Amino acid sequence: MIRVKNVRKIYPNGFVALDGIDVHISRNEFVYLVGQSGAGKSTLLSMMYKAEIPTSGDIYIDNIALSNIDANQVPYLRRSIGVIFQDYKLLPRRTVYENVAFALRVMHFSRSRIRRQVTQVLELVGLQQKMHHYPSELSGGEQQRICIARAIVNNPPILLADEPTGSLDPDTSWEIMQLLSKINARQTTVIVATHNKSIVDDIRKRVIAVENGRVIRDEQLGLYNP
Amino acid sequence: MIRDFLFFTTEALISIRRSGIMMFISIATITVSLIVFGIFLLLSANISNLTTYFAAKLEIRAYLKDSTRPDEILDLKTRFEAIPSVRKVEFIDKNTAWEEFKKNYPKIELNTLISDNPLPNAFRIILSDSAKLTTVANHLKGFESVEDVGDMGAIADRITAFSEYTRIAGIILVSLLTFATLLIIVNTIRLTVIARQDEITIMQLVGATTSFIRWPFIIEGLIIGVIGSVFSIVFLIFGYSFFVMRFQEKIPFFPLVYSHFTLNIIYLGIFIVGTTLGVLGAYLSVSRTIKSNY
Numbered sequence: 001m002i003r004v005k006n007v008r009k010i011y012p013n014g015f016v017a018l019d020g021i022d023v024h025i026s027r028n029e030f031v032y033l034v035g036q037s038g039a040g041k042s043t044l045l046s047m048m049y050k051a052e053i054p055t056s057g058d059i060y061i062d063n064i065a066l067s068n069i070d071a072n073q074v075p076y077l078r079r080s081i082g083v084i085f086q087d088y089k090l091l092p093r094r095t096v097y098e099n100v101a102f103a104l105r106v107m108h109f110s111r112s113r114i115r116r117q118v119t120q121v122l123e124l125v126g127l128q129q130k131m132h133h134y135p136s137e138l139s140g141g142e143q144q145r146i147c148i149a150r151a152i153v154n155n156p157p158i159l160l161a162d163e164p165t166g167s168l169d170p171d172t173s174w175e176i177m178q179l180l181s182k183i184n185a186r187q188t189t190v191i192v193a194t195h196n197k198s199i200v201d202d203i204r205k206r207v208i209a210v211e212n213g214r215v216i217r218d219e220q221l222g223l224y225n226p
Numbered sequence: 227m228i229r230d231f232l233f234f235t236t237e238a239l240i241s242i243r244r245s246g247i248m249m250f251i252s253i254a255t256i257t258v259s260l261i262v263f264g265i266f267l268l269l270s271a272n273i274s275n276l277t278t279y280f281a282a283k284l285e286i287r288a289y290l291k292d293s294t295r296p297d298e299i300l301d302l303k304t305r306f307e308a309i310p311s312v313r314k315v316e317f318i319d320k321n322t323a324w325e326e327f328k329k330n331y332p333k334i335e336l337n338t339l340i341s342d343n344p345l346p347n348a349f350r351i352i353l354s355d356s357a358k359l360t361t362v363a364n365h366l367k368g369f370e371s372v373e374d375v376g377d378m379g380a381i382a383d384r385i386t387a388f389s390e391y392t393r394i395a396g397i398i399l400v401s402l403l404t405f406a407t408l409l410i411i412v413n414t415i416r417l418t419v420i421a422r423q424d425e426i427t428i429m430q431l432v433g434a435t436t437s438f439i440r441w442p443f444i445i446e447g448l449i450i451g452v453i454g455s456v457f458s459i460v461f462l463i464f465g466y467s468f469f470v471m472r473f474q475e476k477i478p479f480f481p482l483v484y485s486h487f488t489l490n491i492i493y494l495g496i497f498i499v500g501t502t503l504g505v506l507g508a509y510l511s512v513s514r515t516i517k518s519n520y
Binding site: 049051072075076077078079083089090091093102103105106107108110111150 | 229230233244424425427428429430431432433434435436438
């Protein structure tokens with residue numbers, strides 16, 4: 001499904017963020033991308049939805065090289081990839097419902113279809129009671145749920161999560177991870193970049209450890225530390 | 227398509243309502259720029275009107291030799307009338323001219339000074355194009371019966387040159403002002419775009435196409451442009467009629483532009499420039515922001 005092939009990323013200031021990454025992720029897998037801040041996890045995720053471009057090497061999604069996707073096709077790529085951010089990236093002046101509906105609006109869905117899908121997904125993340133609230137009226141965990149709902153509302157085959165529990169307390173983090181597992185069970189490939197040790201060690205999945213821009217470990221049902 | 231259009235318009239209206247003070251500043255800036263632009267247009271229309279007015283007052287006098295017979299005079303009139311760009315040819319009989327002269331200057335004891343009428347028969351020739359004055363005057367000099375030609379050639383040339391210069395200066399100034407207005411509008415709308423940079427980034431992350439992001443901003447630019455134009459036109463309509471009224475009190479009969487046709491064209495021009503610049507400004511500023519995000 002996702003193939004990262006000898007990807008290097010060198011920033012103009014000479015900093016080597018990724019130094020020859022080779023990874024293969026199959027359909028419906030659940031993968032942790034672990035490592036310290038600055039190890040290159042976020043850069044790698046950003047490359048998968050073309051927010052960053054490798055200096056050399058390439059990423060293939062369903063055997064399509066991302067380097068062959070030009071700027072005006074990028075929106076269509078992004079519709080097949082849901083992304084969750086540590087800072088949620090919600091529209092502050094829109095309600096929960098509008099924030100989630102927005103992802104479908106850009107795809108020109110009909111009003112009734114938007115209503116049906118948004119209601120469904122808000123039920124899935126447990127926010128159906130709060131759909132008319134504004135993000136600022138909700139807790140961090142709830143805001144993260146909106147972000148997740150927006151990412152999966154159109155059932156993308158891939159879900160990328162960049163430090164989804166980074167600003168949440170342990171209990172809420174746990175709930176969010178349960179939710180991600182549930183989404184994975186609905187036939188979605190999930191990649192979670194995290195440095196939350198307890199989560200990785202409690203919910204055991206494949207672990208890819210990155211350090212100084214290189215993959216130093218890749219094991220099924222791995223732990224945060226070897 | 228219609229659904230998208232409704233969505234974009236709603237988005238634009240929501241954004242205008244939410245932007246509040248920012249929107250007020252944008253509209254005010256555009257209104258003021260367009261008023262300056264409009265004042266200049268009115269000014270140049272008046273200058274051009276003035277030169278046409280004076281140019282129309284220019285005439286040529288062709289003085290005839292005393293030996294010219296009445297049938298020759300009739301013949302000359304037809305021939306003068308046939309000259310291109312001659313609008314009107316009027317014969318002034320020497321006796322009539324003399325009576326006129328005496329009536330105009332009653333204080334001068336002409337009869338004691340001159341016993342006989344010293345004035346020649348003459349033609350007064352009015353042209354349709356003042357620029358041709360010198361050419362026509364020279365042409366008239368070529369007629370055998372014409373003793374002398376009195377023209378206002380020098381003045382005519384100056385007026386023509388003046389109107390030509392003001393026309394060129396006008397074009398340059400209008401272009402500069404349009405450009406300046408565009409810059410002001412682009413920068414004003416850019417501020418509203420920058421204020422919504424995060425929103426644009428999020429739109430891009432969830433897979434919005436460039437045109438999907440751009441449309442609400444363009445409609446917003448259109449609305450700002452329309453409102454700004456309408457405000458400035460209303461201001462100019464009232465301002466100009468007030469000015470005309472006051473001016474006429476001080477200097478009656480001064481040839482100001484009153485024609486509804488000319489004024490409407492100017493106001494229409496301001497409206498077109500305002501709305502076009504609003505749309506163009508929005509397009510340019512949002513495109514720049516979008517590009518920097520991919």
